[in-house]
Amino acid sequence: MSSSDTKPDMLSTHDGEPLKKSLGRALRRQKIRALLLIAPLLAFVILGFLMPIGSMLTRSIDNEVVEEIMPQTVAALESWDVDSTELPPEETFRALVADLQVAAENRTALTFARRMNYELAGFTTMVRRAQRLVRRIDLETDGPFRDMMIESHEGWGELETWRALKAYSSSPTIGYYLSAVDRTMVSGHIEPLPDDRSIHLMLFWRTAWMSGLICFLGLVLGYPIAFLLANVKERYANLLLIMVLLPFWTSLLVRTSSWKVLLQEQGVINQTLVWIGLVADDNRLTMINNKFGVIVAMTQILLPFMILPLYSVMKTIPPSYVRAAKSLGANDWTAFWRVYFPQSIPGIGAGAILVFIMAVGYYITPELVGGPSGMFISNRIAHQWYVSGNWGLVGALGTILLVAVLVLYWVYDRVVGIDNVKLG
């Protein structure tokens, strides 16, 4: 058994055990130890991050509530055509009464009503009235129910009610996503919501362009600071860096509120302008509760996230490049623009993507200084959650935001290359 007997591609130890297996065993202890070290964080990430995201995705398509509470009605509607100009037959009304009787008993009727009310206003009233009716009637003897129901609320006699019920009865549903992009299928077909109820697309667009603008302003303001940080003596650089980082040590709420103090009509800036005489007392500038306020406050708050990646990239650009450019005959501007700037692009990329992604999901600042015209999509999501309790729509809006950011990240990776991004 000389060593030449073994195939060259299958190296083995002296005992004849394959080398790979032996190595794997030798490394196993290390791997287990490493895994144990990260286990708490891993568990935390799974519980606190991945599971909520999973739950959000599920909620955005989950619609079991209708079928669960109204099983007979949903089944009866299956044979009814949404485009029909006739109301559903008597059996369907009978099924509705039967379902509502059970639901009234189980106190689930209003859960169903609330779900339908998201799509068709007035549904809760209809269910409430019907519930009062069905408590009094006997399913076996009191038929037919159609006219009784219509008498309880004329809504039950309208085609739209039944079309909506049929359209939103299936689970999983795309209903929440439709509503997230200002579409509805209450008529049984997908169509745009009326203008006065269309708000989400406008908010998505506003969030995107304002984030883009904040990102751009951050770059314009942050680039010179980062350049200064990277090029002054270390003593001054550290001091400057502390000033850049100082906002991090102040609560976000405090920083936003201080903008309120500065920008409001009786605020510091207006008072000063009036005192100087630049602005008339009865014609004070409106700088808050609008887009301007949001842009100013968010640019300031997100500025460090632009400066730090820029700084960390600029610090790695040796001064000899600019010197070389000058020695080759380039003036200050050419040396900067042709040699220094291109090398700082990875920092611009990192800062821009970081600020943009953070801005897109920002909530507190637009909430406090935005007013209705400065509202972001995240404020709408919060509103849907704590005012309407429409978890499905919240999930759908959140998922769209998440996907948009991921798509952006992907595009960015294809264009710039995420390997070129340096965060520190």
Place this chain on the structure above:
Amino acid sequence: MSETRTDGFVVFDRVQKSYDGETLVVKDLNLSMPKGEFLTMLGPSGSGKTTCLMMLAGFETATHGEILLDNKPINNIPPHKRGIGMVFQNYALFPHMTIAENLGFPLEVRGMGKSEREGKIRRALDMVQMGDFASRRPAQLSGGQQQRVALARALVFEPELVLMDEPLGALDKQLREHMQFEITNLAHTLGITTVYVTHDQTEALTMSDRVAVFNDGRIQQLAPPEDLYERPENSFVAQFIGENNKLEGVIETINGNRCTVRLDDGSVIDAQPVNVTKSGERTRVSIRPERVESNPERLASDAHLIDAEVLEFIYMGDTFRVRLRVAGNDDFIMKYRNAQDQGRYSPGQKIQIGWQAEDCRALDA
């Protein structure tokens, strides 16, 4: 004194430089270089040599004094208008440009047309045998190749003066020796005036027409390599250039270009007075290891001999090195060729050594 200096192509006239206003990094620098000369600034780190180079390039300003290029003062001319080619320690090739774009850069900023540029780029790359690499990026080249490109880029716009800041520092020994040869060859063929900064004395000695040895902000000696090695003018230069044995003592007699020195242990040796003038003065003498003679028959009959004890005998192949204890100095080295007629020594052996008076230079203490 300054009138004679102004005929040079590059002139430093009483230049001083301070960064903090408290200490001088460069103290009273005077230097004149004729056109076409290859001059090396050699010295330990912090000796002011790089500062001098940066002042010449225009990246640092002289605190006092004047720098002239081709008889024109350049103190107030910004670097990009000086037209001086420069090769940096880390090459400073622009990583986001191809090799051709790197070379095209100085031509482009001078407003040269595309076709003219291409011709010059090709010629410059061919000159350093990098013609096939025009479309590569710097990161795709080896250190030696980057070095060649950096050289080509510094030369492509045909400057009359080229500065090189330790350009071979990052290369391995073999490549470095090869590049030393290529750089000097190129400089002489093109007739460019070159200022070369290094802390490697071998590099300085093999490449330069003249070497300026820097220490403590001053030029300690400015001389051709041979003079520098054979005739150091002070102890710093003697110690810094090549291997050197030093012994300390007092001048006993002095007579023209001969003197005798009484060492601290009482023994007397022959020497040549360099910067000592009268007897009784303290001195440090310097003798190169290869000039130490252990065979008294090869010395003049009246030569003084001195006792030495062999501490170590080192076989080096082509040479032998013997470490001796001489007048209390345990690091006295004697070096001689490996030849049939040369003896070998064993540790503990007592011998007598001597040298020719002109090989032993009595310098400042």
